[in-house]
Amino acid sequence: MAKSKKPAAKSKIPAPKPRKPQPGTRQDSAAFLAIYRQMALIRAFEEAVRSLATSGLVPGLVHLCSGQEATNVGVISALEPRDIIASHHRGHGHCLARGAEPNLLLAEILGKAAGYGGGRSGSMHVIDLEHGNLGTNGIVGGGIPLACGAALTARARNSGAVSVCFFGDGALNQGLLHECMNMAAIWKLAVVFVCENNGYGEFTAIDDVTAGDSIPARGEVFGIPSKTIDGMDVLAVRKAALAAVTKARKGGGPSFLICNTWRYGGHHVGDKQDYKDDAEAKAWRAKDPLPRFAAWLAKHHGIGARKLSNIDQTVAAQVASAVDAARRAPEPDSSALDRHVYG
């Protein structure tokens, strides 16, 4: 084979940064607290967006992930900076867990010039390449092949990066998921398929639209190791994600994780959720990932309520400041409408 004269062009994927202390590899309370802080930030952020949306300040529809923090943070805490994620319409938590600036994220959700897309993308298409995030995505299942494509690039470049695609239970019935699982399996791509199963695709219960009695079987049929996890337990999610990511990084191919979780809000802010059963909602609320992880921190690391309350207050102040900044931020210049149509 003739060798190209040109050196390999530089990857757009940022180079790996030195790793922070990893919980699980050492009994490192600080790293566990970081996990708590991220989940608390996501909760506070989402509730602030809910309030803004209820006040009519968010253009369009906005989909919140309150209740799903453990799946967001559990998986993303298992990643390295060089890794890539592709998210979905309920993706603010993924953005934040990956390192997005709350100010810029909120500015985009409000359609402001300072936002990640300069007001061109909104909540459902937040792209943050600096943190290896190919974006939240308004098309159900839309991010799945993007992550697989990024895994192909990682293979071509021998970069060792792993891709993760997040999708909801609604995407289980999208043909694209099965096309991509097939390709990931035949090419042994370094991709982790993460289904955040919150029980409802938009307004429809999963059981009403999803055939068969096994979701893992949908991965197993392609020879992909598939596992169901308690998605309200951040450490269980993290453990499964670490195993899948490590395997993928070593060339072991894809995995499929089904994280059972619960969406506290409706499909979007304003959805009355009259299709949900009150008793079921109460049972899921009792498994809330934040108090659950707080109890674990107290028991295993002797971390008291005051320390966690300090974290809660810090993230609340951070979110309040982001809300203030985003509300005051200028609107984009409409006459620059055609800027970025082409690169």
Place this chain on the structure above:
Amino acid sequence: MTKMSHAEALVTAIIDSMAQDERVYLFGRPLGLGPQRALMSRLTDRFDERVFDPPTCEAGNAAVGVGAAMAGLRPFVDLSTGSFSFLAFSQIINEAAVSNYMSAGKLPAPVTFHCLEGARGGGAPQHSQNIHGFIWNTAGLEILAPSNPGDMYGLVRAALASNNPTFIMNHAKLMALEGDVADDRKPIPIGKADIKRRGKDVTIVAISLMVHDAMAAAETLAREGVDVEVLDPRTLAPLDEDSILASVARTGRLVVVDETNMQGSVASGIAGMVAERGFQSLKAPVQRVARPDTPVPFSAPMEAFLLPTAAKIADAVRRTLPKA
């Protein structure tokens, strides 16, 4: 100049791009080469490890190409027959075309899509679609329609060098056509029309395969004393509106030819653009030549009946001329 077939120009351009840029990968091996498929060994002999043979799943193939492009490759994704690419429209339109826009320029998706489109003879409705009309309604894609091997070579090189998602609309009937490829082997700038024949009486804007019918019509009309200019936009998006308007300003008469259905055709779009921006230049109503709004039937005589031909184009030109 080197004589090549359209298919050979396509394969040669991909090889030359691969040699120059290690980010260029090929997704999908057939490339619609048909009887010229032996050409592919020239590529695989050198770059086999940069060729992926995907399963038949157009949506997945297109979108994996988009994701790979976002992460830093320059994939050339062959979507095979254009009619099949409808399965990949969401990935082309909702992902590739808008990624740069939604990220405010931070996440371009420099993927190149390629398909064989158009009535190929006996393709029936499901193998004869001209998809460029559909895709033309999307902002953010560069849409290229080379009508000869020289343009094919230069536009493929330009597509693989572009930071934007591009779509090469390749008419199935062009693949065996022979023509000259310039020895400098340069890309052709995207967005630049080419005047294939100079003339002063009437402008014909013709797309892809239709350029050849337009040239034949121009020969016929020359014998009648009508001097026709044939303009090939080469790039449908961004469209070189200025060159079209300049030509119409010189001739005062316009016929637009496109193999797509009339409704929503590029012919209709160009006619509308000239009516709006070049009305003062026009000495006669603009004429459009396109397919009637029916599916393409399987029967050979029925298919021939509906396609634009040199004779139909010549008739359209005559309709723009003053009555003798």
